[in-house]
Amino acid sequence: MPAATLRRRLIAGLIFGFLVILAVAFLGDVRQVGADLGAFDWRLLPLILGCTLFNYALRFLKWHFYLGQIGATSVSWLESARMFVGGFPLAVTPGKVGEALKGVWIHQRSGVPIARAIPVVVAERISDGLAVLVLSTLGVIAYPAYWPAFAVVLGVLVALVVLSQVRPLALWLLRAAERLPLVRPVAQPLRGFYEGTYALFRPQATFLGVGLGSVAWLGEGVAMYLVLRGLGVAAGWHNLFLAVFTLAFSTVIGAVSTLPGGLGAAEASIAGMLTVLLSLSADTAAAATLLIRFATLWFGVALGLIVWAASPGLLSFASADVETPAASVSHPADTGEPSHGSPS
Secondary structure (H helix, E strand, O other): OOOHHHHHHHHHHHHHHHHHHHHHOOOOOOHHHHHHHOOHHHHHHHHHHHHHHOOOOOOOHHHHHHHOOOOOOOHHHHHHHHHHHHHHHHHHHHHHHHHHHHHHHHHHHHHHHHHHHHHHHHHHHHHHHHHHHHHHHHHHHHHHHHHHHHHHHHHHHHHHHHHHHHHHHHHHHHHHOOOOOOOHHHHHHHHHHHHHHHOOOOOHHHHHHHHHOOOOOOOHHHHHHHHHHOOOOOOHHHHHHHHHHHHHHHHHHHHHHHHHHHEEEEHHHHHHHHHHOOOOOHHHHHHHHHHHHHHHHHHHHHHHHHHHOOOOOOHHHOOOOOOOOOOOOOOOOOOOOOOOOOOO
């Protein structure tokens, strides 16, 4: 993918994000939303961003662990961090196709084949998806209306993980697919993609990834609570619980929407859940939604763009060919956060 094409797709995602911001502002009275933002306790902002950085730090540890699982052990911690943060803006490219570039970056830095490297992106998404579902469990029990969506997403993610580990069945499906004329030319990359997926979804790696992800996304749930506190919502464990549930479940909604960064779907879910669960006015819910998305998704995008500016060579990696079926695989568990801002 040429760098110019990537820039166009990123600009398209940013424009869409701006339109979503306007739409959220118009969920209530624009003047009142502005008044709520003006009355926000901005002294909490460093703590909120600190929670987001906590989320990123734990997810980075998971990312670096995954690199080791596919054999990319030669990548230094610093270079790994550069790729991880540099990938944040790719989450808002239409169709999330830009995220396939992370596989190219891994290949360029380690020599691991692209088809084997791209499963790292998939594993990030699926482990994050399972993590936010873990955080949503108590909320779904308390509010059964959310159960159908929860069950469907959980079933799909668990099925993907289990299928990757039933090796005889997976290899049989690969052999059957390789007989098809359309699949035969990409049979080797497809097999490499499976081998990477098999390594990343082994039980120990899965439990570690989901465990780190759960603690990481809890950090953003606390950030949601601090946003609500800054808008005058009462302190208390009950409201903390609802804040974590809202952030986690809205991340799920953003993921299944398949929209870049979960834009639109995540915002609508956050605002709607805050209105229903916490009885906030539409104006306050809109203000809270804008604040948490700026502090999570757009904060991550900004960090990634800074890395791009400081590392112009990063985008030159896009010259490699990643337009293969393995590279363009859909990521059903995209959290709407940069990937390494969904969830969040």
